[in-house]
Amino acid sequence: MPIRQQLFTLRRLRLxxxxxxxxxxxxxxxxxxxxxxxRDAQAQASPPPLYAWNRANxxxxxxxxxxxxxxxxxxxxxDAEAPDARRRRIFILGVGNLGRLLASSLFQFQKTxxxxxxxTLVVHRRExxxxxxxxPGIVMTRGGExxxxxxxxxxxxxxxxxxxxxxxxxxxxxxxxxNLIVATKAKDALPQVDRFSRYLAxxxxxxxTQNGMCPMWPPQGADYVARRWPEGDGPNWIACVTxxxxxxxxxxxxxxxxxxxxxxxxxxxxxxxQQQQQPGDSGGxxxxxxxxxxxxxxxxxxxxxVSRGELWILQLEKLVVNSVINPLxxxxxxxxxxxxxxxxxxxxxxxxxxxxxxxxxxxxxxxSISREILEGEEYDxxxxxxxxxxxxxxxxxxxxxxxxxxxxxxSMLQDVxxxxxxEIHAFNGWLVxxxxxxxxxxxxxxxxxxxxxxxxxxxxxxxxVEAAARREAASRASYSEI
Numbered sequence: 001m002p003i004r005q006q007l008f009t010l011r012r013l014r015l016x017x018x019x020x021x022x023x024x025x026x027x028x029x030x031x032x033x034x035x036x037x038x039r040d041a042q043a044q045a046s047p048p049p050l051y052a053w054n055r056a057n058x059x060x061x062x063x064x065x066x067x068x069x070x071x072x073x074x075x076x077x078x079d080a081e082a083p084d085a086r087r088r089r090i091f092i093l094g095v096g097n098l099g100r101l102l103a104s105s106l107f108q109f110q111k112t113x114x115x116x117x118x119x120t121l122v123v124h125r126r127e128x129x130x131x132x133x134x135x136p137g138i139v140m141t142r143g144g145e146x147x148x149x150x151x152x153x154x155x156x157x158x159x160x161x162x163x164x165x166x167x168x169x170x171x172x173x174x175x176x177x178x179n180l181i182v183a184t185k186a187k188d189a190l191p192q193v194d195r196f197s198r199y200l201a202x203x204x205x206x207x208x209t210q211n212g213m214c215p216m217w218p219p220q221g222a223d224y225v226a227r228r229w230p231e232g233d234g235p236n237w238i239a240c241v242t243x244x245x246x247x248x249x250x251x252x253x254x255x256x257x258x259x260x261x262x263x264x265x266x267x268x269x270x271x272x273x274q275q276q277q278q279p280g281d282s283g284g285x286x287x288x289x290x291x292x293x294x295x296x297x298x299x300x301x302x303x304x305x306v307s308r309g310e311l312w313i314l315q316l317e318k319l320v321v322n323s324v325i326n327p328l329x330x331x332x333x334x335x336x337x338x339x340x341x342x343x344x345x346x347x348x349x350x351x352x353x354x355x356x357x358x359x360x361x362x363x364x365x366x367x368s369i370s371r372e373i374l375e376g377e378e379y380d381x382x383x384x385x386x387x388x389x390x391x392x393x394x395x396x397x398x399x400x401x402x403x404x405x406x407x408x409x410x411s412m413l414q415d416v417x418x419x420x421x422x423e424i425h426a427f428n429g430w431l432v433x434x435x436x437x438x439x440x441x442x443x444x445x446x447x448x449x450x451x452x453x454x455x456x457x458x459x460x461x462x463x464x465v466e467a468a469a470r471r472e473a474a475s476r477a478s479y480s481e482i
Contacts, residue, residue, distance in 0.1 A: 337406025
């Protein structure tokens with residue numbers, strides 16, 4: 001779409017009353033917070049059982065006589081494991097860049113343990129299961145060196161399709177899933193958890209690794225659990241904030257482009273976990289603490305455990321970084337560092353940060369939302385949070401991160417190049433909708449412009465993005481005077 005036509009469309013879409021815009025955005029925010037009626041009805045009806053396909057369920061010809069078959073025969077299936085081994089098994093759902101990084105790191109960490117917890121990679125397509133068993137293993141390139149790992153982990157495809165060949169098994173052998181890392185894209189995280197909810201119990205821990213805000217934060221988290229586990233016997237929910245830069249090469253192959261860190265903490269614990277865990281306690285050998293310990297001690301991750309309140313704050317900060325770097329690089333089709341190397345884009349970057357700062361400061365000032373999360377934390381003082389989310393501090397943070405990942409390709413640009421849906425609504429869309437929920441007068445014109453350009457699949461030059469921002473600002477200024 002030509003830039004002139006894009007700008008015309010943008011201006012036309014913006015000619016709505018403030019009241020209508022705020023109402024629509026607020027309705028959208030509440031819909032996402034409280035789930036959709038269709039999803040709730042489906043959850044209450046209980047999802048159907050799934051079948052865990054492995055190599056033995058594939059047609060003849062897939063590595064029947066290969067080394068892969070020997071490895072598979074030595075691997076005990078989850079339903080044949082001892083209870084303690086089953087408790088330690090870690091399932092990783094999603095084998096994109098982050099799933100590969102976590103799997104390879106956990107694999108190396110577990111190789112150093114005397115009691116080896118097994119890893120199960122869960123793929124979303126049968127073709128990936130077939131590809132794995134033709135050539136098993138994850139290749140992660142670091143510093144120009146290729147590292148092969150995970151060649152003897154278990155790989156499964158979970159589907160409603162009953163296998164016609166080999167053993168018929170459910171995930172976890174039908175005995176439940178103790179540790180599940182959800183490494184899918186943000187939009188797929190909760191729908192996938194819905195599919196597997198029948199296999200999650202109070203002893204289960206689910207870790208979300210997505211960019212954007214974890215869907216289990218108040219108030220939507222407790223509502224989600226109450227609808228799906230009305231007896232209060234749902235799993236424990238934790239989340240990760242990662243700053244690693246990982247670029248995809250092809251299926252099961254990635255480049256660890258920049259070393260970062262991973263922060264892990266609890267988001268929502270069930271009653272049993274809360275009773276076991278005293279204030280200030282890490283949780284000891286509890287289900288949630290086990291998975292947190294695995295993630296924070298695995299090599300190459302530079303992991304650390306953080307408090308619930310600090311995790312929330314870190315996710316909000318990472319959201320600001322993602323809302324700047326990801327969409328601009330996706331629109332301009334450039335490396336991360338390019339958007340900071342051109343003075344033409346500085347104004348847009350600062351506008352995005354300034355608008356995000358206003359939203360986050362309004363959010364932490366809303367005690368009905370922040371008090372429950374930050375109770376007992378060092379950030380009980382509102383002044384400390386307002387300073388942490390100030391424009392000056394967020395700007396310094398974004399510029400610092402941008403320098404560190406300057407040679408990386410953002411995940412959103414990788415999605416655009418691969419023809420996949422982007423996570424623009426998990427980043428900039430979350431800020432726009434949260435602003436409308438907190439204060440209908442809190443407008444984010446630059447973020448809305450960026451969302452429109454990404455959704456339109458625009459591929460622009462730097463001067464065109466700057467021109468779009470100026471014209472959009474002028475259009476809004478003219479409209480506000482009417």
